[in-house]
Amino acid sequence: MSKLPSMKTVSDRGVTGPATDSSELNDQLVHALEGAGRITSPEIAAAFRATPRHLFVPDVELREAYRDDYQPTERDGDGRLLSSVSAPWLVAQMLEYLRPQPGNSVLEIGSGGYNAVLLHQLVGDAGAVTSIDIDPVVTERARRCLRAAGLEAAVRLLTGDGAQGVPDAAPYDRIEVTVQAAAIEQTWLDQLAPGGVLVVPLRVRGLGRLVALTRDGEGHYSGGGWLPCGFVPMRGEAASSTQMHALIPGARVRVDGTQPLDTEALTKALDTTGSPRWSGVEVGASEGTRPVIDLWFATVLDTYGTLLTDPKESALQALPGGTPLTWNTDSTAAAYVTMRPVEGQSGRYEYGVIVHGEDEDLAEALVEHLREWGRDHRGGPGPVLHVYDSGTDPATMAPGRALERPGAPMVLTWPKD
Numbered sequence: 001m002s003k004l005p006s007m008k009t010v011s012d013r014g015v016t017g018p019a020t021d022s023s024e025l026n027d028q029l030v031h032a033l034e035g036a037g038r039i040t041s042p043e044i045a046a047a048f049r050a051t052p053r054h055l056f057v058p059d060v061e062l063r064e065a066y067r068d069d070y071q072p073t074e075r076d077g078d079g080r081l082l083s084s085v086s087a088p089w090l091v092a093q094m095l096e097y098l099r100p101q102p103g104n105s106v107l108e109i110g111s112g113g114y115n116a117v118l119l120h121q122l123v124g125d126a127g128a129v130t131s132i133d134i135d136p137v138v139t140e141r142a143r144r145c146l147r148a149a150g151l152e153a154a155v156r157l158l159t160g161d162g163a164q165g166v167p168d169a170a171p172y173d174r175i176e177v178t179v180q181a182a183a184i185e186q187t188w189l190d191q192l193a194p195g196g197v198l199v200v201p202l203r204v205r206g207l208g209r210l211v212a213l214t215r216d217g218e219g220h221y222s223g224g225g226w227l228p229c230g231f232v233p234m235r236g237e238a239a240s241s242t243q244m245h246a247l248i249p250g251a252r253v254r255v256d257g258t259q260p261l262d263t264e265a266l267t268k269a270l271d272t273t274g275s276p277r278w279s280g281v282e283v284g285a286s287e288g289t290r291p292v293i294d295l296w297f298a299t300v301l302d303t304y305g306t307l308l309t310d311p312k313e314s315a316l317q318a319l320p321g322g323t324p325l326t327w328n329t330d331s332t333a334a335a336y337v338t339m340r341p342v343e344g345q346s347g348r349y350e351y352g353v354i355v356h357g358e359d360e361d362l363a364e365a366l367v368e369h370l371r372e373w374g375r376d377h378r379g380g381p382g383p384v385l386h387v388y389d390s391g392t393d394p395a396t397m398a399p400g401r402a403l404e405r406p407g408a409p410m411v412l413t414w415p416k417d
């Protein structure tokens with residue numbers, strides 16, 4: 001096991017009440033994160049223990065600062081979240097994906113102060129942490145918190161569009177994007193050192209997933225991870241292209257990129273009575289197959305969206321949290337994934353599809369995709385994301401689903417082993 005870097009406990013000036021309160025609360029938080037498997041490495045546990053979170057959310061009550069939840073710090077005029085100090089479980093999970101090493105140079109995109117200090121604890125004085133946020137209100141706030149913690153010099157804090165990275169301190173051994181990205185920016189790849197790791201909450205065909213990519217070859221980066229996660233969307237020149245379309249009452253579809261979609265025709269199709277087809281693929285409720293199934297369909301379907309319904313308003317049997325939806329080229333037929341309980345077996349469910357409109361091929365294809373997943377990929381390692389430098393010849397890329405977006409080309413593959 002690698003030696004723990006020597007960590008300095010940050011001073012907790014500004015705490016009301018006995019200083020031990022915050023360290024006890026922090027300790028309880030770290031225990032809970034370890035218990036939940038969010039923290040597995042001793043280095044990351046030690047960095048959390050050495051960093052008093054309340055100094056980075058000074059406007060909330062002490063206990064609240066150590067609750068395992070995000071803390072909103074800025075909203076727009078319509079109440080939409082623009083910035084937050086991320087939830088400890090997600091901060092921990094991202095650091096586990098990133099694994100910064102002592103001496104590393106790290107770039108954080110999206111600032112708050114807290115995560116930057118954790119990064120500083122992990123890379124030590126021999127390393128360097130640069131953090132950039134598009135919003136001067138955020139960087140000013142982070143600067144005040146760092147100052148209060150006596151750590152202003154530990155992090156280089158900049159205001160600007162993180163889509164450009166920070167070229168003057170490149171290359172970075174680690175780049176951590178802490179805002180939802182619609183694409184992998186070529187600038188991030190250009191600024192990543194050979195063997196370096198990029199962690200990013202990415203929108204993959206509309207699904208929010210955390211991925212870790214390693215620069216593992218000339219112009220090639222690959223990885224996975226796939227933890228479902230929500231983040232505030234990126235602002236600036238690389239803002240998200242995800243769109244939400246209202247369909248029949250209580251039903252909406254979230255789609256990404258350019259796809260042939262006629263929402264009027266799709267609404268008409270969903271207004272007809274749906275008919276079920278069952279796949280014979282049975283799963284246990286605790287198997288956690290839902291996020292994997294969503295990614296599988298995002299890979300294999302040409303037209304793909306996430307159907308979101310409000311069960312109080314809609315009779316569609318969509319799965320809670322959103323379900324894969326596909327449609328034919330003129331949007332006159334649609335099919336979505338559903339589940340039904342397996343009779344006599346508590347906690348077991350069978351995957352199936354509900355088809356609206358006349359298109360037998362669409363229905364059959366969806367059921368066949370479920371069976372293929374059950375046969376070849378269930379319980380497997382999950383998909384691999386391949387990213388290539390812009391301008392790479394598509395003929396040299398891995399065979400799989402090319403993800404259409406403006407940044408670096410991406411291909412999603414599903415290895416069988």
Ligand SMILES: C[S@@+](CC[C@H](N)C(=O)[O-])C[C@H]1O[C@@H](n2cnc3c(N)ncnc32)[C@H](O)[C@@H]1O
Nearest residue numbers: 083085086110111112115133134162178179235
């Ligand atoms: C979830 S917060 C970051 C949390 C922070 N890393 C922490 O320590 O908890 C996401 C931040 O990304 C910022 N952001 C949005 N678009 C950006 C962009 N294009 N470049 C840099 N920052 C951006 C937002 O202003 C927001 O402050």
